[in-house]
Every structure is written in structure tokens, then in C-alpha cells.
Amino acid sequence: MSDSGKDLWQGLDPAAQKLLKVRDYHAGSSQQRLSRTGIEAGELAIAERRKRDFGEAWIPGVDIFSRCVYSQRYRGTFAEFARRDEGALAQIGFWPVQWSTARMFARTAKGFHVHPPSVPTGEKATDWFQKLFVDEPHNYSLRRYDREQWDVIFFVQGVGEMILRDIRAGLPSRTMRFFVDGDNHRSSNNVGVVIPPGVAHAIRVEGSEDMIMVYGTSTLFRPEFEGRIASEIETAELPESWQKFLSM
Numbered sequence: 001m002s003d004s005g006k007d008l009w010q011g012l013d014p015a016a017q018k019l020l021k022v023r024d025y026h027a028g029s030s031q032q033r034l035s036r037t038g039i040e041a042g043e044l045a046i047a048e049r050r051k052r053d054f055g056e057a058w059i060p061g062v063d064i065f066s067r068c069v070y071s072q073r074y075r076g077t078f079a080e081f082a083r084r085d086e087g088a089l090a091q092i093g094f095w096p097v098q099w100s101t102a103r104m105f106a107r108t109a110k111g112f113h114v115h116p117p118s119v120p121t122g123e124k125a126t127d128w129f130q131k132l133f134v135d136e137p138h139n140y141s142l143r144r145y146d147r148e149q150w151d152v153i154f155f156v157q158g159v160g161e162m163i164l165r166d167i168r169a170g171l172p173s174r175t176m177r178f179f180v181d182g183d184n185h186r187s188s189n190n191v192g193v194v195i196p197p198g199v200a201h202a203i204r205v206e207g208s209e210d211m212i213m214v215y216g217t218s219t220l221f222r223p224e225f226e227g228r229i230a231s232e233i234e235t236a237e238l239p240e241s242w243q244k245f246l247s248m
Contacts, residue, residue, distance in 0.1 A: 031057040038161060038177040042066070042188025059166045059174045060133035061196035063088060067154070069186045079183050081154050081214065082192060093140040094150055094194065096216025104158075104211045109204040111231025117168060117198040118147035126170030129198075133171065145218040148197040149225055155190075157182040158211030161204040168198035182211065200229055 009017050030053040033039040043049065045066040050058055065088035069079040082089045089095060104110065119125045132142055143150075164176040181189035195201050205211045219225075238246070 063194035112229040115149040115197040
């Protein structure tokens, strides 16, 4: 193979040479991958790495925990979602009052949506979030699970890309971007994801198979508590010729 250098592409037409770009395979730091290009969810589920590798890039209140998917030969797989009295959800005092499921077709996406945080009467939102997530982050009894929608999401089938964006008043605008595997892809990326209110989240299907999710919420579903942001990707526009015909 030719040595790299200024004459590496001399065999191409000059006009084509000017259009050439080389892919950058440098992975970047853990924080850069988390906030920009995306990272494997399994890397985020290792608790001892959070402060060391991700530091200020982590969105307060977001929790990502490992799940074990067991292979059952000649039958399929078995996996738990969560236990009420032990494990990650028990630690933060969160147990859903409603469970739901969603199916996303291959190559589709859910636009960003966000649930409104509940701020106690007489408190400023900025001061409340400072207390809740900065001053007393492990005082889970302060969380208003019964007054605001927290989500915990599990992936049963397919591979998904999740993008989270913190838009709570007074907190730094952080982004977390990561990839989660469904139970039919046994790996370290089989995780559960806890999302607090005030954190916008979008999901995109990676690959050619449908994605199935199961998610629990801390409150009952109420459409007015779901704000949409940049969700145009969910609409399927009719062909221009169809629109012309229908407008006749």
C-alpha cells in the first residue's frame, strides 16, 4: 500500500481530490463521547466510573443501571426489570405507579419531549434544584415522585440511541448521548434508564429491527404533562403531488 503523504491521492482527478475528507477515528475522552458522539450504555452503568470519567458531563438525577439477561438454551432469554424493595430503584425510593409499553418501527425516532418538574410553593426553581441535585443529591426523600413524572425505561428488543438534555432552570445545560441494547442483544448495554422531569429526551432506533420498550412512571399518564420540543421528525409528510390533489 502507498505511503501516506501529500501524494497519497495523486491517482484521483484533481477536482475529486478537493472534495475528499478523511474520517476521524479518534474516540475522544469519555466526557466528549457522552456529550457529543455517543457512548455505550454499559460504560455508564459502572458506578465507580461516574465521578472519575464523566464528572460534570453527567446530568443530575439521571440513573443508568445494569440488567442481567439470562440465556435459556433452545427457548430464548429471561431478564428482570427491577425489584421494588432492592436494587437501583429501591435505593432512590422510586417505584412506578403505571407501566406501559411502546413499539418503534425500524429507522424511526421519537422527538424530544419533557415532563414539568414540580417546585414546592414558595420556592424558586433555581434554589430548589440546587438543593435537590447539588446540595443534597442523596436525600431521595426530597424528590416529589407523586407530583411529577419520573421515567424508568427498559429496552426489550432492538437497539436504541438515547439523547438527554438538561433544561431545568439554573442547572448547566448538559447532554448525554448513549446506546442501549434490547434483551435480544445480550450485552453490557442491557440497562435501565431513570430520567427526571425537566430533562428532555429523544430516542432513535439504530438498525433494521423494530424496538420495543417497557417503561414505568411515577405518576399516571397525563397528556398535558408532556411537552414536545423539536418533534417534527415524528411526522410523515404526504408527497407534494398528493397534497396538491387534496387541496383541489
